[in-house]
Structure formats: structure tokens, C-alpha cells
Amino acid sequence: MLHTIPPDSQGPLTAPMIHAVETCVHCGFCLAACPTYRELGQEMDSPRGRIVLMKEVLEGKLSVAAAQPHIDRCLGCLACEPACPSGVPYRDLISPYRSVVRSQTRHSIGQKVRRVLVKWTLPSPVRFRWAITSARLGRWLRPVLPAVFRPLLDLAPTSVPPRQSWPSLVPALGPRRGRVALLTGCAQQVLAPDITAAALAVLSQQGIEVVVPTTQGCCGGLAWHTGDLPTAQRYARRTLDAFPDDVDAVLTTAAGCGSALHEYALILRGTPDEARAERFRLRVKDASRFLVELGLRGTASDTGLRRKVAYHDACHLSNSQGVHDEPRHLLRAIPGVELCELAGSQLCCGSAGTYNLDQPDIAEALGEQKARAVIASGAETVVSGNIGCLTQLEAHLKRLGSPIRVRHTLQLLRDALLPPV
Ligand code: SF4
Numbered sequence: 031m032l033h034t035i036p037p038d039s040q041g042p043l044t045a046p047m048i049h050a051v052e053t054c055v056h057c058g059f060c061l062a063a064c065p066t067y068r069e070l071g072q073e074m075d076s077p078r079g080r081i082v083l084m085k086e087v088l089e090g091k092l093s094v095a096a097a098q099p100h101i102d103r104c105l106g107c108l109a110c111e112p113a114c115p116s117g118v119p120y121r122d123l124i125s126p127y128r129s130v131v132r133s134q135t136r137h138s139i140g141q142k143v144r145r146v147l148v149k150w151t152l153p154s155p156v157r158f159r160w161a162i163t164s165a166r167l168g169r170w171l172r173p174v175l176p177a178v179f180r181p182l183l184d185l186a187p188t189s190v191p192p193r194q195s196w197p198s199l200v201p202a203l204g205p206r207r208g209r210v211a212l213l214t215g216c217a218q219q220v221l222a223p224d225i226t227a228a229a230l231a232v233l234s235q236q237g238i239e240v241v242v243p244t245t246q247g248c249c250g251g252l253a254w255h256t257g258d259l260p261t262a263q264r265y266a267r268r269t270l271d272a273f274p275d276d277v278d279a280v281l282t283t284a285a286g287c288g289s290a291l292h293e294y295a296l297i298l299r300g301t302p303d304e305a306r307a308e309r310f311r312l313r314v315k316d317a318s319r320f321l322v323e324l325g326l327r328g329t330a331s332d333t334g335l336r337r338k339v340a341y342h343d344a345c346h347l348s349n350s351q352g353v354h355d356e357p358r359h360l361l362r363a364i365p366g367v368e369l370c371e372l373a374g375s376q377l378c379c380g381s382a383g384t385y386n387l388d389q390p391d392i393a394e395a396l397g398e399q400k401a402r403a404v405i406a407s408g409a410e411t412v413v414s415g416n417i418g419c420l421t422q423l424e425a426h427l428k429r430l431g432s433p434i435r436v437r438h439t440l441q442l443l444r445d446a447l448l449p450p451v
């Protein structure tokens with residue numbers, strides 16, 4: 031029991047944290063599912079170990095500093111949730127804990143600089159594009175730059191596609207079957223705007239009118255997962271204000287963003303916006319789930335081309351939102367696609383938001399394992415539903431000299447339903 035939580039730690043997030051801690055029966059079934067436990071082999075880097083650490087800190091029996099390295103190493107991948115027979119809601123513990131102890135956490139100068147840079151650039155497509163361009167130029171200076179900047183330079187893509195913009199309303203083609211609003215994301219807009227283009231094309235072709243709110247911005251997911259509650263709340267409120275009520279669903283195409291939108295009620299817990307965040311959450315869906323529930327209208331023509339496609343489960347789709355079968359269903363609907371499963375498919379690829387900047391060694395190891403699993407599958411294309419995973423897979427496949435293409439589920443579907451003429 032967390033009855034000894036210091037008064038200054040008490041707040042609206044305390045009750046969910048207590049519930050999560052009290053649900054754990056310490057059985058250890060989650061250990062084998064945890065990527066950091068598998069990598070490091072230490073109890074304190076497992077879900078069970080971290081739950082004990084967080085409990086002890088919250089009860090004032092352990093210092094924040096003693097627990098911090100193990101908490102920092104948690105990917106937030108939530109692989110521990112489906113593995114837990116007791117139903118411990120680990121998501122109600124890790125980000126709330128990080129936000130509660132945030133003022134007491136200590137980071138190295140390097141981590142602080144990287145966090146400030148990420149916080150300043152990522153939520154703004156204009157600044158993010160500028161940062162990537164600067165990083166590309168900065169690569170020439172890599173040997174003389176301080177080590178703190180190297181993970182940023184190493185992870186920056188060598189090129190970014192041209193800027194794209196979308197109308198605020200994309201009409202349905204043919205008889206209208208629904209009306210949705212689409213979150214365009216921030217990093218995705220810069221790194222792979224074609225994913226949004228594909229989503230709009232597929233939805234419109236399927237008879238769905240799409241609203242693209244012009245005042246939307248960053249969903250706040252990155253801030254939330256690093257424990258920056260005030261920033262996450264600010265972005266969550268802006269998103270709630272930006273999206274209309276008169277739509278059947280609010281669709282996301284990036285697992286990380288979708289997961290954050292589902293957690294708005296927790297982010298805004300105890301504030302006047304909690305109830306509308308809960309109502310909003312109920313309308314949020316990954317685009318693949320929406321399309322499967324709606325049912326695909328018409329089929330793609332069979333070109334006779336056969337190809338092997340591997341699907342990579344983004345943690346924030348499968349573990350966080352329970353979206354596992356739907357993308358596979360859509361991919362199987364594409365004539366000629368032979369879908370194959372990846373060995374260790376439940377394991378995180380190491381991208382996990384900004385994890386690959388903060389914990390480059392573990393992220394590297396996980397990214398390489400995942401890329402090797404993709405290569406071993408014999409697939410020509412690997413598909414996923416999250417921009418972070420796609421970027422991580424692309425970087426590691428390239429490093430291993432693999433020509434395997436990396437695509438979003440909706441890009442493959444768009445190319446089948448609306449082949450270029
Ligand atoms: S499986 Fe669930 S109950 Fe068992 S140790 Fe892990 S979190 Fe606790």
C-alpha cells in the first residue's frame with residue numbers, strides 16, 4: 031500500500047498509480063516480455079522490478095536518484111501489459127510516476143541539451159525540418175562536436191521529402207459512408223508526409239469525408255512519456271479544441287500519437303477538461319481499425335505480382351491500443367501480398383519516442399535485432415503503423431546493407447487501391 035506517499039507527491043495521478051502498484055502480485059510473468067530485462071538481465075530493469083522501485087520512491091523509502099537509471103531505461107513499450115495475468119495497468123504508473131518525480135530527477139548535461147532541443151524542434155514541423163537540415167550539414171563537423179550532439183547527428187535522416195500540405199476538407203468519392211477528422215502528427219509531416227497523403231487518398235476512395243483541422247499541432251505524446259505533464263496538458267487541450275465533434279471518429283496514422291490521444295483523460299485527470307478528454311478518447315481510432323470496422327469497399331485489382339510482406343507491430347498500436355489483427359487484415363486484402371510474421375514480433379524495435387537519443391546502446395541493440403528478424407523473414411517489404419518504428423527500421427536495415435523497403439500500412443493499401451497511372 032502506498033499510504034506513506036509524501037503529501038507533496040499527492041495529486042490526481044496518485045490513485046491510478048496506487049491501483050497499478052496494488053494490482054501487481056509479483057508473479058514475474060511479465061519478465062520475459064520486457065525488452066530491457068531480456069537485454070540487461072536485471073530484476074530492476076524488469077516491469078516487476080520497476081514497479082517495486084516506483085512504489086518505494088513514492089512511499090519515501092528510496093531516493094528518486096537510486097531508481098532513476100532503471101526508470102529511464104524503460105521504453106514505455108507496454109509489452110508488460112498483455113503479458114500480465116493480473117491486468118496491471120502499467121501505463122497508469124510509468125508516465126504519471128515520471129511526472130510526479132520530474133522536479134527531483136537529475137540528468138546529465140548531454141541529456142538535458144538533447145531534451146531541450148527535442149522539445150523545441152519536434153513539435154514544430156518548421157523547426158524540425160530546420161533541425162534535420164542543420165544536422166545534415168553538421169555531420170561534417172561530427173569529429174569536433176561535443177559527444178552530446180552525436181546521437182542527434184547519427185539519427186537525423188540524410189534527406190527529407192518535400193513539404194506537403196493538405197486541404198482542410200477532403201471530400202468522399204462516391205456514396206458517402208462516413209466523416210472523420212485526421213491527426214496529421216508533427217514528426218511524420220516532415221519525415222514521411224506521404225503517409226498522410228496515403229491516408230487521405232484511401233479514406234476518400236472508400237467514401238469517407240475527411241476533416242483535417244488546421245489548428246491541430248503536436249499531440250503531446252513525447253512530453254507525456256518523458257514526464258513533462260504541463261506541456262502534455264497544454265498540447266492535449268489544444269488538440270481537444272482543434273477537433274470537431276460532428277465526426278464519426280478521430281483517426282490517427284502514427285501509433286505513438288494514437289496512444290497519447292487515448293491517454294488524454296489520464297493526462298488531464300483532475301482538471302476541468304477530464305470529462306471532455308474521456309469523451310474524445312472514445313472517438314479516437316487508428317485508421318487501420320476504422321477501415322476494417324467499416325469494411326473495404328471494392329477490391330484492388332490483381333496485377334499478378336507476388337510479394338512477401340512482413341508486418342512489424344508498433345508497441346503503441348498492439349500493446350497500447352490492442353490494434354494487432356486489423357493492419358494484417360488490410361494487408362491480406364491486397365492481391366499478391368504474402369504476409370509473414372517476424373520472429374520476436376512482440377519486442378520493441380527500440381525507437382520508442384526519443385528513447386534512441388536517451389538510451390542509444392539499448393536502442394541500437396533492439397533496432398539491429400529487429401532489422402535482422404526482418405531480413406531473416408525473406409520479406410521484400412516491411413510494413414508498420416508508426417513513424418518512429420519506420421525510421422528506426424529504415425536506419426538499421428540500411429546499416430546492414432539490406433534493400434528491403436519500409437512502408438506504412440496505408441501506403442501499401444493506397445498503392446493497391448489507387449495504383450499510379
Ligand atoms: S506479470 Fe503482472 S502481476 Fe506479475 S509481476 Fe509482472 S506486472 Fe506484476
Ligand code: SF4
Binds near residue numbers: 063064
Ligand atoms: S514498458 Fe516495456 S520496457 Fe518498460 S517495463 Fe514494460 S515491457 Fe519493460
